[in-house]
Amino acid sequence: MDILATIATTILEQMQKPTLSFLIAGMMLAALGSRFEVPEPVYKFIVIVLLLKVGMNAGISIxxxxxxxxxxxxIGACLVGIGIVLIGSRTLARLKGVSEIDGLATAGLFGAVSASTLAAGMAILDDEGVAYEGFIGALYPFMDIAALVTAITMAKLSAARKTATNVTINAGGTMTAGGPRRAPAEDTNMIRDILVETLRSPAISALLAGLALGILARPETVYASFYEPLFRGLLSILMLIMGMEAWARFAELRKVAHAYILYGITAPILHGLLGFGVGMIAHELTGFSAGGVILLAVMAASSSDISGPPTIRAALPEANSSAYVGTSTGLGTPIAILSIPLFIALAEVFIRL
Structure with a gap:
């Protein structure tokens, strides 16, 4: 009972903090039909600044x-990204009313990382005075790329299997279905194209640029005078946008199977617990900090809202965007952000912050 009381108290306290309260405020504005909006160029600017800040901080620490x-x-982040997609392929992609390609596209977004959720997690830990490794932002590409490549590759291989058209009657009366066999070089080229497309996406590009600047240059002055002071204010605006976007996406979920709603509600928590478990292993092996464990769980719980959708859309045009974007943005992102206090509470119980 003491553990449950600790978790409940932590969650209630965190709901009053700026990051989560701005997200809830955005959802309330949308629910009340407010015409408040932030122009798309401003939204993109905010995301770029936040990712450059996270990347530079990681690079400086590396x-x-x-x-x-x-x-x-x-390595743990990479395995978590792959594991989330494999779990989705065995659960969501096999549920009634869900096509395998749509299920894999959705699992790919849930295995990838939300920049806004990661930034929110960092802000909450900073407010609480919980230390974490500065290089934590460098784990973003490990999980993000691993999940997207795995999901797209599995979806394309599934589509290739379904296009088999040649049927041969064997001597024993059995039938063998087959089509043109894919050459290994074709699969290699496909994976290479996915990697290139993912690395070129705006979110990953901004993060890697910041990472390179932090490692190879000396950006501490501009980091301290520009990026750090703007971080919390810009994040609060981003949370408002994410809350309004999440509410708007709820309507899209009515167009798809109820299985997506169930997945969108439960997956962030389950994936976050998976990330927390992997973080605990890293904690035991290398002394990975409690804050690092929490942020690894936050990344696992999140679903990509910036880099993932355009990558999935370009690689799997046949997938239903109402399904994977609606589930990710409408349910996955807000639930992942609102679950951050849960992972903080678990860290208090198992690591003693």
Whole structure:
């Protein structure tokens, strides 16, 4: 009972903090039919500034980081991204009313990372005075790319299997279905194209640019004078936008199977617990901080809202965007952000913050 009381108290306290309250305010504005809106160019500017800030902070920290301390959580993040897609392929993609390609596209977004959710998690931990590794932002591409490549590859292989048209009657009376066999080089080229497309996406590009600047240059002055002071204010506006967007996307979910609603509600929590477990392993092996464990769980709980949708749309044009974008933005993102206090509470119980 003490554990449940601790978790409940932490969640209630965090709901009053700026990051979560701005998200809830955005949802309320949309629910009340407010005409408040933030222009698209402003939204893109905010995202770029936040990702450059996260990337530079990670790059600056990587300079002095121990290789093993970075490698273990990096591999863990990659495995979590792949694992989330594999779980989705065995659950959502097999439910009634869900096509395999739509299910995999949705699982890919849920395995990838939301920049806004990661930024929200960092802000909440900063407010609480919970320390975390500065290189945590460098784990973003590990999980993001692994999930997107896995989901798109599985979806394309599934589509290729379904296009088999040649049927051969064997001597024993059995039938063998087959079509033109894909050459290994074709699969290699497909994976390479997915990697290139993902790396070129705005979110990943901004993050990697900041990462490179942090490692190779000396951006501390501009980081401290421009990016750091703007971070919290811009994040609050982004949370308003995300809340309004989430409410607007609820309407799209009515067009698809109820399975997506169930998945959108439960997946962020389950994926976050998976990330928390992997973070605990890294904690035991390398001394990965409690804050790092929390943020790894936050990344696992999140679903991509910036880099993922255009990547999925370009690679899988046949997938239903109402399904994967509606589920991700309408349910996945707000639930992931609102679940951050849960992971903080778990860290208090198991790691003793």
């Amino acid at each position: 300079r002095d980081a121990d290789l093993m301390s970075l490698l273990v959580p990096g």
